[in-house]
Amino acid sequence: MNKGGLIWGLFFIILGIGWTLENFNIIDVSTIDILVRFWPVILIGIGLDIIFKNRKK
Numbered sequence: 818m819n820k821g822g823l824i825w826g827l828f829f830i831i832l833g834i835g836w837t838l839e840n841f842n843i844i845d846v847s848t849i850d851i852l853v854r855f856w857p858v859i860l861i862g863i864g865l866d867i868i869f870k871n872r873k874k
Contacts, residue, residue: 824862 835851838844 824866
């Protein structure tokens with residue numbers, strides 16, 4: 818698995834854990850609030866993925 822795949826895999830695992838904890842009322846965080854607050858992190862992840870893919874060539 819390449820590094821970009823690992824980053825996206827971890828991102829979706831963490832996102833899934835967060836939604837599960839929210840559904841069981843263990844944490845009380847709105848998904849929309851998280852996306853609005855942390856959307857730049859997604860862009861950073863995409864940028865890092867592009868950088869690491871280009872370094873391997």
